[in-house]
Amino acid sequence: MPRYENPPIPEEINVSKTSAFGEFVKLSIILIVFCVALVVIIFVGMRYLVPHIPFHYEVSLAENWSKKLDGDAPSPSREYLQKLAENLAAHMALPADMPITVHISASSTPNAFATFGGHIIVTQGLLDLVDSENALAMVLSHEIGHIKHRDPIVAAGSGVAVSIVLAILFGNSDIAAISNTSGLLTQLNFSRAQESAADQEALKALTQYYGHTNGAETFFKKMLETHKDDQAPPEFISTHPNTPERLACIETGSAHDSHAPLTPLPDFVKHPPASSKAPYPTSGRGIRTPLARLRERGGRRG
Amino acid sequence: MEGLIKLVIFVLLVLTGLIVGTILERRHYRSIKKREVELGHILVFTERMPPHQFAGQPFQLVSGSVVVSGDYFKTAAAGLKKIIGGRLTSYESLLDRGRREAILRMKEQAAQFGAQAIFNVRFETSSLNQKRKNGIICAEMLAYGTALKAPPQAANETGFSANKNLR
Numbered sequence: 001m002p003r004y005e006n007p008p009i010p011e012e013i014n015v016s017k018t019s020a021f022g023e024f025v026k027l028s029i030i031l032i033v034f035c036v037a038l039v040v041i042i043f044v045g046m047r048y049l050v051p052h053i054p055f056h057y058e059v060s061l062a063e064n065w066s067k068k069l070d071g072d073a074p075s076p077s078r079e080y081l082q083k084l085a086e087n088l089a090a091h092m093a094l095p096a097d098m099p100i101t102v103h104i105s106a107s108s109t110p111n112a113f114a115t116f117g118g119h120i121i122v123t124q125g126l127l128d129l130v131d132s133e134n135a136l137a138m139v140l141s142h143e144i145g146h147i148k149h150r151d152p153i154v155a156a157g158s159g160v161a162v163s164i165v166l167a168i169l170f171g172n173s174d175i176a177a178i179s180n181t182s183g184l185l186t187q188l189n190f191s192r193a194q195e196s197a198a199d200q201e202a203l204k205a206l207t208q209y210y211g212h213t214n215g216a217e218t219f220f221k222k223m224l225e226t227h228k229d230d231q232a233p234p235e236f237i238s239t240h241p242n243t244p245e246r247l248a249c250i251e252t253g254s255a256h257d258s259h260a261p262l263t264p265l266p267d268f269v270k271h272p273p274a275s276s277k278a279p280y281p282t283s284g285r286g287i288r289t290p291l292a293r294l295r296e297r298g299g300r301r302g
Numbered sequence: 303m304e305g306l307i308k309l310v311i312f313v314l315l316v317l318t319g320l321i322v323g324t325i326l327e328r329r330h331y332r333s334i335k336k337r338e339v340e341l342g343h344i345l346v347f348t349e350r351m352p353p354h355q356f357a358g359q360p361f362q363l364v365s366g367s368v369v370v371s372g373d374y375f376k377t378a379a380a381g382l383k384k385i386i387g388g389r390l391t392s393y394e395s396l397l398d399r400g401r402r403e404a405i406l407r408m409k410e411q412a413a414q415f416g417a418q419a420i421f422n423v424r425f426e427t428s429s430l431n432q433k434r435k436n437g438i439i440c441a442e443m444l445a446y447g448t449a450l451k452a453p454p455q456a457a458n459e460t461g462f463s464a465n466k467n468l469r
Contacts, residue, residue, distance in 0.1 A: 004345055004347065004353070004419070004462060005345065006342070006345050006346060008338075014394060014398045015391075015394050015395045015398050016389065016391045016394060018391055020375075020376070020379050020391050020392040021320060021375075021379075023379065023383070023391065024316075024375070024378065024379040024382060024392075027379075027382040027383065027385075027386075028382065031382065031385075173381055174312065174374075174377060174378045174381055175378060175381050175382055177305075177308045177309045177311075177312035178309065178312070180305050180308070180309075181305050181306060181308075181309040184305050184306075237303070237306065
């Protein structure tokens, strides 16, 4: 007669002793490294590919909406900005097929950005904030630097590519939180690198145009002053480097000169005329109109 | 910025699942081991044919079922592991607990009947997952068999403890 029995079963047969948490951490690190590598490959790949995309593709891409940006009446502010941008661009070694067009937006938030096709949009809020032509030239040449490096199309293209790849790989799963965040932080790192490069271009242009970078310095100092009570977001989630770092870059530059004179802005930039009676009001001290001054300066510097 | 908020929520859920889930799992395992010792006199077999001395004895269908669900950490760890494949160690302990709990509940029902053995034990598992592809895993484990009372004069050499827990 067989003996019927149920001997106790050892615990380790069906359950492994390896720590699930340790494995989770190890796999998460591998996932993060993979996502960072993916973003880096896509970004650097875009930067290599983009010089092969002719600029006139971008221009025709932007043509549809850029025509609607400006009103019908000619604006003296816009013409002044356009002339200033063209003069700065002449000192920045832009390729011949990159036209720069400046538009003014009525928004009261200070902002300026460059988009496809060489279009730069400056808000009225920014025009009210700057207090010298040098500061405005810093902003404009920074945006022209972005266009020169083809930053709009590189950033937009790689952003779309990264989103698509991560969505295909991880979709809406729980671990998409890890992959999307690491992808985002890497993209922001590249964005900050683009901003620093554009800053360098702007400082070079300012040095060639005015001989010094004082206007840029006063502009950033003013930004620091205005926002010194606000809580600055940590740098790793910002698209731009922190303002103190940008200021330090300027102050350690070779053309740094705190006492160089700044060129004032014309009046109509701050308060766009309600009527078109006097398209080129002069400032009260009888100084020549800005356009005449620019023409003269263009002739002097070639 | 909402990407960062999603990450923070994800990390919080993982930590909650990990800490609370581990505590609950350890507690469940302690309870399982204790009851396995208590109910160790009821023998279970998948054998279809009971020994001859059980002929003519009262018998009854007994079953035990339990629904187990993983915590958020188990699901996240398994989701990561699925990319490269292999043993999902986070789910192994969950299903092991479910199986043993099902057997114990079946034994408890048999103990109420007064049986000393359960023959022809079978297992069924069904998953109660929602439609969402990556939902938290949820499974029902069922164990059922024929509970038999041993005859009073069952010899000790066959291993069945007669007259124990007769109600």
